[in-house]
Amino acid sequence: MLLECKDFGIEFHDHDRPERAVEGVSFSLDAGEILGIVGESGSGKSLTALAIAGLLPRKKLKKEGEILFDGQDVLRMDRKALRELQGDEICMIFQEPMTALNPTMRIGLQVEEALRIHHREMDAAARRERALSCLADVELPDPEQVYESYPHQLSGGMRQRVMIAAAMVGGPQLLIADEPTTALDVTVQAQIIKLLQKINRKEKVAILFISHDLSLIRQISHRVLVMQNGRLVEQGEVEEIFEHPCKDYTKQLLSAIPRVEL
Amino acid sequence: MKVYLRKAISMLLTLLAVSFIVFAAFEIIPGDAASSRLGSNATQASVEALRHEMGLDRPFLLRYFSWLGGCFRGNLGTSYSYHMPVAGMILEKIPITVTLTILSMLLTMAVSVPLALLSAKYANSRLDRAVYAGNQFLMAVPSFFLGILMTWVFGMVLRWFKPGGYVSYKKDFGAFLGYLILPSVAIAIPKCAMSVKLLRSAILSEANRDYVRTAYSRGLSTMEVLYRHVLKNALMPLITFWGMAVADMIAGSIVVEQVFNIPGLGRILLTSIANRDYPVVEAVILLIAAVVLLMNLLVDLLYRRIDPRLRAE
Numbered sequence: 049m050l051l052e053c054k055d056f057g058i059e060f061h062d063h064d065r066p067e068r069a070v071e072g073v074s075f076s077l078d079a080g081e082i083l084g085i086v087g088e089s090g091s092g093k094s095l096t097a098l099a100i101a102g103l104l105p106r107k108k109l110k111k112e113g114e115i116l117f118d119g120q121d122v123l124r125m126d127r128k129a130l131r132e133l134q135g136d137e138i139c140m141i142f143q144e145p146m147t148a149l150n151p152t153m154r155i156g157l158q159v160e161e162a163l164r165i166h167h168r169e170m171d172a173a174a175r176r177e178r179a180l181s182c183l184a185d186v187e188l189p190d191p192e193q194v195y196e197s198y199p200h201q202l203s204g205g206m207r208q209r210v211m212i213a214a215a216m217v218g219g220p221q222l223l224i225a226d227e228p229t230t231a232l233d234v235t236v237q238a239q240i241i242k243l244l245q246k247i248n249r250k251e252k253v254a255i256l257f258i259s260h261d262l263s264l265i266r267q268i269s270h271r272v273l274v275m276q277n278g279r280l281v282e283q284g285e286v287e288e289i290f291e292h293p294c295k296d297y298t299k300q301l302l303s304a305i306p307r308v309e310l
Numbered sequence: 311m312k313v314y315l316r317k318a319i320s321m322l323l324t325l326l327a328v329s330f331i332v333f334a335a336f337e338i339i340p341g342d343a344a345s346s347r348l349g350s351n352a353t354q355a356s357v358e359a360l361r362h363e364m365g366l367d368r369p370f371l372l373r374y375f376s377w378l379g380g381c382f383r384g385n386l387g388t389s390y391s392y393h394m395p396v397a398g399m400i401l402e403k404i405p406i407t408v409t410l411t412i413l414s415m416l417l418t419m420a421v422s423v424p425l426a427l428l429s430a431k432y433a434n435s436r437l438d439r440a441v442y443a444g445n446q447f448l449m450a451v452p453s454f455f456l457g458i459l460m461t462w463v464f465g466m467v468l469r470w471f472k473p474g475g476y477v478s479y480k481k482d483f484g485a486f487l488g489y490l491i492l493p494s495v496a497i498a499i500p501k502c503a504m505s506v507k508l509l510r511s512a513i514l515s516e517a518n519r520d521y522v523r524t525a526y527s528r529g530l531s532t533m534e535v536l537y538r539h540v541l542k543n544a545l546m547p548l549i550t551f552w553g554m555a556v557a558d559m560i561a562g563s564i565v566v567e568q569v570f571n572i573p574g575l576g577r578i579l580l581t582s583i584a585n586r587d588y589p590v591v592e593a594v595i596l597l598i599a600a601v602v603l604l605m606n607l608l609v610d611l612l613y614r615r616i617d618p619r620l621r622a623e
């Protein structure tokens with residue numbers, strides 16, 4: 049088991065009254081598996097993802113339960129140990145490829161940045177070579193040119209590919225993808241999904257795929273978690289959930305899928 | 311390329327306009343070089359005679375264009391009160407004011423950037439609040455007052471330096487630099503306070519951007535995120551301010567030079583205005599105007615350098 053989330057919860061203390069955003073979430077994720085999280089907006093998907101990636105704000109919130117990655121609790125690990133995992137073992141891509149890259153830094157430097165942090169034994173030439181091969185792996189045409197580009201010179205789809213390349217550069221065990229295709233148009237969406245599936249097969253990386261789009265979740269995931277209002281509603285194998293949903297909430301979600309086959 | 315040609319032409323036009331305004335100002339204020347040279351006891355007739363001899367009785371526009379023609383031929387004229395070529399006089403003073411400005415600017419940058427980074431990293435901590443309070447106070451204190459205060463404390467009470475003990479850069483460059491340190495601190499302090507305030511708030515607003523979260527997700531420490539990602543993006547508003555600060559320091563050194571008894575451009579400008587020595591005043595003011603324009607250009611270039619999105623246009 050790669051990741052085990054036990055009774056995870058978040059309570060915000062940034063206003064007068066404490067606010068409960070996530071509560072009692074337990075699930076596990078095996079190495080090489082694709083686990084989908086689905087739920088309407090505000091159901092706590094992103095907070096759960098950020099917690100696993102160690103990116104929750106450090107102040108004014110209380111974390112409950114445990115999130116064990118390779119047996120270590122990322123919620124209570126000291127910052128230095130956590131940083132060892134970030135970008136090396138646990139990587140994350142985000143919903144907004146347009147703003148997720150630094151506008152004043154060349155793509156190449158951003159792609160190889162994790163190497164600079166985690167693989168100090170690599171020299172500039174080795175880093176560049178690795179970055180170029182990652183850019184080629186995410187099917188970007190002309191990696192050399194992309195390497196020298198700035199973010200504003202690339203389309204949204206290309207930037208999301210760059211984000212994936214930057215995440216994969218250190219060969220992580222877990223890739224968290226928080227609504228990675230929501231901001232993209234439908235054809236690009238399908239390409240990114242295919243790319244993530246290919247990477248999952250080739251690199252044996254486990255993927256936590258988050259979306260509010262059930263058809264995407266069905267297409268890519270092996271297993272699914274359904275979340276609502278910060279709680280886990282149900283979880284199980286994809287076909288099981290989609291064919292025989294147990295909970296009313298899941299049934300409602302499913303009935304809302306437009307019946308258009310692509 | 312075309313852009314730069316257009317910029318060069320507009321800069322030239324601006325300088326022309328400035329030179330005309332200075333000339334016109336001397337037309338309007340009472341007194342001229344002849345009356346100021348002869349003093350208040352001179353007879354009307356002797357002033358008229360000298361005026362004729364100096365060519366000051368020629369019509370205003372004629373004088374302006376003959377001076378302007380001289381400038382275009384590389385001749386800035388001769389000082390009425392010092393009887394020396396203006397170009398040489400100014401060239402001799404430039405190193406003093408420029409050194410003072412460079413020292414002040416280096417101090418401003420070297421102190422404000424780390425202080426702003428610390429203040430932003432520990433935002434709302436006790437350190438940050440102390441820096442904030444210090445800034446609010448120091449931004450409001452004028453340089454000449456700081457100069458007077460420092461002369462008193464370091465010169466008269468602690469006796470670390472001799473007030474008025476300016477050493478020419480030609481005689482002993484080390485001693486010259488040493489004497490300029492306190493004046494440049496006086497000039498730098500208010501600019502530094504303002505820089506810290508600007509940069510701190512720029513860093514804090516940049517820190518909420520998505521790319522910062524991406525940087526953290528790669529395992530960077532807070533300082534690495536600030537230095538490698540945030541600083542460059544947050545520097546934009548500060549560069550504009552620094553550009554203005556340099557121009558301001560060149561022009562504003564007038565008062566501080568007076569306080570510390572430094573014979574730079576400020577000193578020569580003040581005496582020349584008093585003597586109605588317009589060739590000198592013209593030259594100094596045009597120099598200041600040119601620095602302001604060049605700083606604007608430099609800020610523009612730096613913007614392009616930092617933000618690749620501006621380069622395409």
Ligand SMILES: Nc1ncnc2c1ncn2[C@@H]1O[C@H](COP(=O)(O)OP(=O)(O)O)[C@@H](O)[C@H]1O
Binds near residue numbers: 069
């Ligand atoms: N700083 C905060 N204070 C209080 N509640 C918050 C804060 N940040 C997020 N929340 C709440 O947490 C809930 C879950 O948010 P999120 O994980 O982003 O949902 P999702 O990604 O599923 O759309 C939201 O309903 C939001 O109101």
Ligand SMILES: [Mg+2]
Binds near residue numbers: 093094226227
């Ligand atoms: Mg979300």
